[in-house]
Amino acid sequence: MKTDTFWRHATLWPALVLFLLLTILPLLKLLSLSFHDVEWVNRDAIWDWVGLTNYTKLADDNLLRAGALNTLIFAVVAVAMQMLIGFVLALLTTRVVHGRVFYRTVFILPILVPGIIIGAIWKLMYSYDFGVLNTLLITLGLTPQDWLGNPNLALLSVIIVDVWHWTPFCFLLLLAGLESLPDDIFEAAKIDGASRWQQLRHITLPLMLPTITVTFVFRMILAFKVFDEIYLLTGGGPGTSTEVISFTIYRRFFTEDQTGYGAAMSIAVIAVIAAAIIAATRATAGKGAKA
Amino acid sequence: MTHPTDIHASSALPRRRTRLAVSERQLAVARHLVLMGFALVVLFPFFWIVSAAFKTQIDLLVGKVFFTPHLDGFLDVMFDKTSDFARNFANSMVIGLISTFLVLIVSTLAAFSLYRLQWPAWVLHSILGWSVIFHLVPPITLAGAWFSMFRSVGLDNSYAGIILAHTTLHLPMALWMMGVFVRDVPKELVEAAQIDGAKVPDILWHVVLPIVRPGLAATGILTFIFSWNEFPVALVLSQRQTATVPLGIGKYAQENTIAFTEMAAASTLSIIPAFLLLLFAQRFIVRGLTSGAVK
Numbered sequence: 001m002k003t004d005t006f007w008r009h010a011t012l013w014p015a016l017v018l019f020l021l022l023t024i025l026p027l028l029k030l031l032s033l034s035f036h037d038v039e040w041v042n043r044d045a046i047w048d049w050v051g052l053t054n055y056t057k058l059a060d061d062n063l064l065r066a067g068a069l070n071t072l073i074f075a076v077v078a079v080a081m082q083m084l085i086g087f088v089l090a091l092l093t094t095r096v097v098h099g100r101v102f103y104r105t106v107f108i109l110p111i112l113v114p115g116i117i118i119g120a121i122w123k124l125m126y127s128y129d130f131g132v133l134n135t136l137l138i139t140l141g142l143t144p145q146d147w148l149g150n151p152n153l154a155l156l157s158v159i160i161v162d163v164w165h166w167t168p169f170c171f172l173l174l175l176a177g178l179e180s181l182p183d184d185i186f187e188a189a190k191i192d193g194a195s196r197w198q199q200l201r202h203i204t205l206p207l208m209l210p211t212i213t214v215t216f217v218f219r220m221i222l223a224f225k226v227f228d229e230i231y232l233l234t235g236g237g238p239g240t241s242t243e244v245i246s247f248t249i250y251r252r253f254f255t256e257d258q259t260g261y262g263a264a265m266s267i268a269v270i271a272v273i274a275a276a277i278i279a280a281t282r283a284t285a286g287k288g289a290k291a
Numbered sequence: 292m293t294h295p296t297d298i299h300a301s302s303a304l305p306r307r308r309t310r311l312a313v314s315e316r317q318l319a320v321a322r323h324l325v326l327m328g329f330a331l332v333v334l335f336p337f338f339w340i341v342s343a344a345f346k347t348q349i350d351l352l353v354g355k356v357f358f359t360p361h362l363d364g365f366l367d368v369m370f371d372k373t374s375d376f377a378r379n380f381a382n383s384m385v386i387g388l389i390s391t392f393l394v395l396i397v398s399t400l401a402a403f404s405l406y407r408l409q410w411p412a413w414v415l416h417s418i419l420g421w422s423v424i425f426h427l428v429p430p431i432t433l434a435g436a437w438f439s440m441f442r443s444v445g446l447d448n449s450y451a452g453i454i455l456a457h458t459t460l461h462l463p464m465a466l467w468m469m470g471v472f473v474r475d476v477p478k479e480l481v482e483a484a485q486i487d488g489a490k491v492p493d494i495l496w497h498v499v500l501p502i503v504r505p506g507l508a509a510t511g512i513l514t515f516i517f518s519w520n521e522f523p524v525a526l527v528l529s530q531r532q533t534a535t536v537p538l539g540i541g542k543y544a545q546e547n548t549i550a551f552t553e554m555a556a557a558s559t560l561s562i563i564p565a566f567l568l569l570l571f572a573q574r575f576i577v578r579g580l581t582s583g584a585v586k
Contacts, residue, residue, distance in 0.1 A: 004408075004485070004491070007408070007490070007491035007492070008404060008408045008409075008410070008491075010491075011400040011401065011403060011404035011408065011491065011495075012400070012401050012404040012405065012408075012410070012414075014396070014397045014400060014401065015397050015398065015400070015401035015418070015462065015466065016401075016418075018397060018455075018458065018459050018462060019418070019421065019422070019425075019459070019462070022433075022437070022455060022456070022459040023421070023425050023433065023459060025436075025440070026433050026436030026437055026440060027433070027436070029436040029439065029440060030432070030433070030435065030436045033435075033436070033439070045439065045443075089325065089326075089329060092321075092322065092325050093322045093325055093326050095322075096319075096322050096323065096326060097319075098323075099323070099326075101573070102330075103326055103330060104573070104577070105569060105570070105573060106330045106333055106334055107329075107330070107333060108569060108573075108576065108577070108580075109333070109334075109337070109565075109566070109569060110333060112516050112520075112565040112566075112568070112569055112576070113520070113562050113565055114519065114520035114522065114536065114537045114540070114561060115520060115522060115537075116520075116522050116537040116540050116541050117537070117540055117558045117561055117562060119544070120340075120540050120543070120544060120554055120555075120558045121336045121337070121339070121340045121558060122336065123544060124339075124340065124343060124551060124554070124555060125336060125339060127551075129352065130351060130352050130353070132339055164332070164333070164336070168329070168333050171329070176581075221427050224429065225429040225430070227429070227431060227522065227523045228522040228523070228537070231522070231523075231526075231541065232540070232541060232544050245429070246429045246431045246523065249429070249431050249432060249435075250431050250523065250526075250527075253431075253435045254435070254438075254527060259435070259439065262435055263435060263436070266431075266432035266433070266435060266436075267432075269428070269429065269432055270428050270432055273424070273427055273428050274424050274428075277423065277424055277427060
């Protein structure tokens, strides 16, 4: 069947070509850039071999250290809050019959809106002079806060935006998981006199573990990529208080035109992520979980 | 069940049951109150930005709650000579529609090929594995390489460059969403058609397409929305002529004196496409989100 082989290849190659030209090739390009210092003279790049210098510089980069640390804090705190609030709300509201379409529409809306607009909305709400949050604080007789300008508060403010942004979707995923649990186990547990807490601890949580894991992993991945909201809200500042890793790469690579060094940083981040994925896949593959 | 505690349980049962019967309705009300409160928290920022868009800069700055709605913000954003927003809107449409179209073609062909045309397992696994890794890496890491590659072939600041980048960026998600839908096509159906001498294009058109059509809608809508929303790659690859909506919004925030009403009006306008899709094509969005966009 000669035609078959032809079509077999013809259908797959468009995707392969895109992947080769726009993911593999750029990766190789980054790799070679990372061993050079690059200077742009008009449209021509002048490459200067520097060996591993770009990589050794990574260790002393305070901005990178702040970025990595903030990304970690941001991801862990924001995702933990989203999961916790989402899960509690889902527990409280299972089996709501009426108005499901309305609620679903509302709770999907935030994730379909551009991240940059989420940032714009909250930048206005956080405004020191006329933002709604300070208006509220003043009405309550409290001191208004410089939400985005105070270095001690800025990261928390950014986390609050992310929690607002993503809790609804976590809630929907967890709710769907809760509602797909079989009823008869809970009936049996009730007959055996299990308390609500015991049911939660010994039935709901173990059965929900796959859903919780999927939601958690999905959120962590996106949280590590965070860029848009922070770009608009704080631009990484004040100081380095909301610097995140994507932002550090952007700054080094584009704002400061350190092409070689930015490439080394990109390669390092990609390597760490790839290693994490491979480790995670190995760990779950051992338990027979589907990838 | 003859458990010693059964006696206590059964004696406690009638009282508990009456209490439950009363509270069942209260519980339903309580659940709705919780959900309504949650929904209000989610919706409030949207109300606020839309109302800010209708205020004058002064009304906004003094924090007026009751105000006469003005269209100045919208008019400035859409028609003022210094505003690029209408152009950004058109750019986002063009880039979103073309890249979505390309993503759908490439991902459907590849998904069909991988799942129905007997590729060895390692091909399937290495392509899916690579697309997972690529999907998880922050796009900004590759944007630098794209930028310098496109610059060396003259594709920097061109629609083609951004469209190619967006197509690649959303290909992994589309590939495994379409993978889910293509697997709904019975293998026997494809094999029977092949034995009857049907060529692959005929099979795709007459057998696969009718079955995956809802899947194409789901994948297409999400791809378009994600392209519409995408910021860092567009930021790196485009300049003024090719700038997309998120870049337009980003620019407002960067100016020394922020034009708040215009920023609010532009934000309101740029939510509209996603909002309309959510109202009129929600089942596809939900289908898409549950079938693989998340996993």
